[in-house]
Amino acid sequence: MDTSTRNALCTILLLAVLAAVLYVFQKHGTEYQIRILNNMAIFITLAVSYNLVNGFCGILHLGPNAFITIGAYTSALLTMSPAEKQLSFIIEPLIWPLSVIQVPFAVSLIAGGIAATFFAFLISFPVFRVRGDYLAIVTLGFGEVVRVLCNAMQSLTNGPLGLKGLTPYTTLWWSWGVAVFTVVVITKLVNSSYGRAMKAIREDETAAKAMGVDPFKHLLLAFLVSAFFSGVAGGLLAHLITTISPTLFTFFLTFNLLIIIVVGGLGSTSGAVIAAALFAWGGEALRVVESPMNLGFITIPGIPGMRMVLFSIILMVVILFARRGIMGRSELSWDRLFTALRLQTKA
Amino acid sequence: MNDFFQLDNLVMQFGGLTAVKDFSIIIEPGELVGLIGPNGAGKTTVFNMITGFLTPTSGRVLWQGRDITGWPPHAVTAQGIARTFQNIRLFTDMTVLENVMVSFHHTIRSRFWKAMLGLPSHKREEKRIEKEARAFLEELHLGHLADEKAGSLPYGQQRRLEIARALAARPKLLLLDEPAAGMNPQETMELAKLVREIRDRRRLTVFLIEHDMKFVMGLCERIKVLDYGITIAEGSPSEIQRHPDVIKAYLGEPKHA
Numbered sequence: 001m002d003t004s005t006r007n008a009l010c011t012i013l014l015l016a017v018l019a020a021v022l023y024v025f026q027k028h029g030t031e032y033q034i035r036i037l038n039n040m041a042i043f044i045t046l047a048v049s050y051n052l053v054n055g056f057c058g059i060l061h062l063g064p065n066a067f068i069t070i071g072a073y074t075s076a077l078l079t080m081s082p083a084e085k086q087l088s089f090i091i092e093p094l095i096w097p098l099s100v101i102q103v104p105f106a107v108s109l110i111a112g113g114i115a116a117t118f119f120a121f122l123i124s125f126p127v128f129r130v131r132g133d134y135l136a137i138v139t140l141g142f143g144e145v146v147r148v149l150c151n152a153m154q155s156l157t158n159g160p161l162g163l164k165g166l167t168p169y170t171t172l173w174w175s176w177g178v179a180v181f182t183v184v185v186i187t188k189l190v191n192s193s194y195g196r197a198m199k200a201i202r203e204d205e206t207a208a209k210a211m212g213v214d215p216f217k218h219l220l221l222a223f224l225v226s227a228f229f230s231g232v233a234g235g236l237l238a239h240l241i242t243t244i245s246p247t248l249f250t251f252f253l254t255f256n257l258l259i260i261i262v263v264g265g266l267g268s269t270s271g272a273v274i275a276a277a278l279f280a281w282g283g284e285a286l287r288v289v290e291s292p293m294n295l296g297f298i299t300i301p302g303i304p305g306m307r308m309v310l311f312s313i314i315l316m317v318v319i320l321f322a323r324r325g326i327m328g329r330s331e332l333s334w335d336r337l338f339t340a341l342r343l344q345t346k347a
Numbered sequence: 348m349n350d351f352f353q354l355d356n357l358v359m360q361f362g363g364l365t366a367v368k369d370f371s372i373i374i375e376p377g378e379l380v381g382l383i384g385p386n387g388a389g390k391t392t393v394f395n396m397i398t399g400f401l402t403p404t405s406g407r408v409l410w411q412g413r414d415i416t417g418w419p420p421h422a423v424t425a426q427g428i429a430r431t432f433q434n435i436r437l438f439t440d441m442t443v444l445e446n447v448m449v450s451f452h453h454t455i456r457s458r459f460w461k462a463m464l465g466l467p468s469h470k471r472e473e474k475r476i477e478k479e480a481r482a483f484l485e486e487l488h489l490g491h492l493a494d495e496k497a498g499s500l501p502y503g504q505q506r507r508l509e510i511a512r513a514l515a516a517r518p519k520l521l522l523l524d525e526p527a528a529g530m531n532p533q534e535t536m537e538l539a540k541l542v543r544e545i546r547d548r549r550r551l552t553v554f555l556i557e558h559d560m561k562f563v564m565g566l567c568e569r570i571k572v573l574d575y576g577i578t579i580a581e582g583s584p585s586e587i588q589r590h591p592d593v594i595k596a597y598l599g600e601p602k603h604a
């Protein structure tokens with residue numbers, strides 16, 4: 001058996017195990033466990049697609065929350081029934097034709113992705129005229145602009161009231177299906193000639209140009225692909241929490257994603273997956289630090305936001321002491337695993 | 348008029364400083380031409396204007412019958428002009444093989460979505476690129492280092508890799524900016540041999556900048572000398588060595604009072 005067949009078999013086996021685990025949880029898991037698993041999958045999708053731009057292209061893009069917002073709103077507006085929309089939009093009615101359209105969940109997710117991609121395309125020209133800190137500031141600005149627009153465009157987003165009572169379509173199958181697809185597709189992209197061109201831009205943009213790589217074209221490609229999956233994940237998120245409003249997807253969300261990809265290792269998809277899973281799990285598990293604690297002699301009142309403090313400390317520790325994060329720029333692969341196992345058995 | 352390569356009265360001004368003034372040259376296919384001059388003479392600036400990193404203040408770059416002045420660098424490379432850099436600019440965190448494979452990227456036909464879906468037609472192209480990249484490395488005697496990180500190579504090998512990477516872009520004209528800088532005499536000699544070899548084997552045209560006089564005089568068939576952006580001499584190595592202005596420029600006689 002050659003290694004590529006072996007690797008393919010291993011991958012199929014892993015997916016089968018994942019499917020079995022999801023099946024068990026979907027059937028017997030508590031609501032709490034299912035929520036954590038859904039969060040994990042969505043954060044994996046978000047982190048892996050964010051990492052494509054920040055990790056592989058070496059661009060400091062600070063506006064993924066804009067794409068998530070657009071995906072979430074688009075997808076939500078498309079799955080609500082006309083009657084629900086009429087009930088929700090009490091201050092100003094929703095504009096036609098959105099007011100009468102209703103599509104299946106899958107279609108709404110793709111539409112969310114496409115809407116986010118379209119927006120990314122529109123802002124790409126100003127964004128990629130600059131680099132470094134300037135690019136970070138421009139993208140940060142667009143993230144804020146989208147939030148403000150969501151507040152202001154009553155007849156499209158229902159303003160500060162947001163959209164409530166969405167059908168909870170997001171099951172484990174949907175969230176993990178999207179996560180697996182995203183990881184596979186982005187891994188293939190990153191390992192292709194296109195991915196090499198992106199890494200070359202990250203390493204030395206001048207040299208990359210001299211070798212015939214068009215930086216704008218490749219940064220745009222990464223940016224659009226990343227926006228698409230962020231948009232889809234936004235749709236999943238909307239139909240998981242069933243209520244969305246402009247305050248939900250602030251820079252705070254971007255900051256969380258930044259923590260995830262830095263801790264995972266900028267430029268490592270496996271790192272992003274591991275860190276996203278840890279983050280989603282840790283985010284729930286660490287709720288205890290926000291509840292009142294009785295240390296016997298003293299009772300600490302619950303401090304909301306304590307988890308974020310912890311995450312920020314983790315980020316600082318990683319940046320100060322382990323800048324390459326969990327995985328650095330390397331990836332987990334079957335080849336590496338088997339090599340490691342072989343060494344183990346020999347030793 | 349020559350159809351292959353011609354620079355026509357190139358001028359480059361940076362604010363008040365004229366870095367290059369009225370630079371003209373015609374290069375025939377297969378020639379090995381040198382560009383020399385003291386530090387700050389404007390040599391690298393000439394290369395930057397050819398490869399699109401700088402847009403000349405005036406003048407034209409003509410390549411195979413086309414005016415390519417001001418084209419973006421990646422487009423110039425795709426037209427068949429590749430270069431190396433004076434201060435090595437490798438993709439240090441990528442392997443030697445990957446460094447060379449980047450240069451093949453502009454030849455790829457399959458679209459990005461084929462890559463994302465891992466379609467067979469794309470995989471075939473990836474295989475082709477890898478095979479050709481390995482062949483390039485063998486040619487430059489770097490084959491055994493294919494899987495090393497470029498940044499971990501010793502200096503001389505890094506210089507060699509820069510040339511391999513530029514060659515992999517399949518140029519007809521190769522521009523080398525101080526390829527022997529920092530090399531020991533042994534490495535410099537090998538480099539001269541290599542440049543002549545690849546020129547002959549690939550029917551390449553080479554235009555190179557170098558401070559090492561022995562290297563330039565031994566290798567180039569024709570030399571141009573720049574001083575303060577002005578062309579002060581042009582001719583065969585022996586003519587250049589005897590040229591009074593060149594001697595003055597290099598001995599640093601205070602002629603620019």
Ligand SMILES: Nc1ncnc2c1ncn2[C@@H]1O[C@H](COP(=O)(O)OP(=O)(O)OP(=O)(O)O)[C@@H](O)[C@H]1O
Pocket residue numbers: 361366384385386387388389390391392393433
């Ligand atoms: N982008 C730029 N902006 C402003 N000035 C520049 C720029 N590039 C080069 N110069 C100036 O133009 C002059 C020529 O520089 P250039 O790098 O072409 O010299 P050179 O002949 O390659 O020298 P060296 O042998 O030191 O490499 C120098 O005075 C340099 O400071």
Ligand SMILES: [Mg+2]
Pocket residue numbers: 390391392433
């Ligand atoms: Mg120079």
